[in-house]
Amino acid sequence: MNQQTRITCHECDLLQQLKPPPPGGCTRCPRCGAVLHRSKRNSLNRTLALSLAGLILFIIANTFPFLAFEMQGQITETQLFTGVTDLYHQGMWGLAALVLFTTIIVPAVQLTLMLYVLVPIKLGRTPGHLAGVFRLLQTLTPWGMMEVFMLGILVSVVKLAGMATIVPGLALWAFGLLIFVLAAAAAALDPHRVWEKVRYAP
């Protein structure tokens, strides 16, 4: 039992007792300063609510018009996905795949898997393959780059603002909200609460 509260720092390998973080604060490794555990109130409920909101916003962001571009009476209307298909048609399939992966596939898979993990836990059950699914979620985290994409949108809009009229669509607002919801969901999640649910034989 004693072993469960002992951990080793993932950045410097110092063996230590994991002290519970102060409310609203975090426990840091005394040697290298890495964050070991962050205090999160009501973690699973809040992450579940935010992921659900995130999935709805994600669907809106991907189905409604995103931006329209008007120049001398001609209008092009785009969706979030248009950039990917256009890059593909220009023969840039590598770039198209990279953009598709980091802005659409990873966020979609992350939101879906998060709900797959959290909904059964909320209902008092343990989802199948919990450990493998949650591990995949952690692996995908560095590859979801929606907030960087949002910055890309802002830069593009400012760049084109002088040449033409840019009309924001519903999807753009959903996307803007989605960034905050995803960040809040990531901040609310305490992985320790999920790993506790995994049954295993030591």
Place this chain on the structure above:
Amino acid sequence: MKPWPPSAVRQSLIGCPSCELLCKAPARFDGQIRMRCPRCGAVLHTRKPNSLARTWALVIAALIFYIPANMLPIMTVTSLGKTQSDTILSGAAYLLLHGMWPLALLIFFASVVVPLLKLVILIYLLISVQLHSRWRPRDRTRLYRITEAIGRWSMVDIYVVTILVALVHLGNLATIRAETGAVFFGAVVVITIFAALTFDPRLIWDSLEKNHE
């Protein structure tokens, strides 16, 4: 310097990289056998396998790709018969000349400074580990944390090209095409993210313990 207790690996313990469960390493754990975490099934390693060699390989690959990424155009604008190709730097310069200096600064920082800074920090960390440096390990770990956090923001230029290509699509009036430079630039970003993932910051701390022997 305060003496720290020996690290987990020297007490035959491995922290799971995924769920942080503390696991007992077998008596002779030399990487020959594959050990998995009993709780989450992640493969356990005392240190990331071949961390230095892999990180070096990725860093060198990124450095090579960094050259065409900056020399070749990332996009071409065709407007009323005139074509103009932009590299990352000329794109930033264009913004600067048109009075959008905050944006120019942002693009310059995200696309030129961040990848280079990341590579320089990783090379410094690799060399310092190979020389068994004991100099300011806490700050070097902090440098590693920075490289992990900032890399993703370099993608902003790739996304700008994607959005411009999608929006400016007006036949003879104006069209924007993505060019090869963008492919190399995307490769640099992806490779440096992998490089940061394969570097093991615990190696920084291992040198401190070796010298106590």
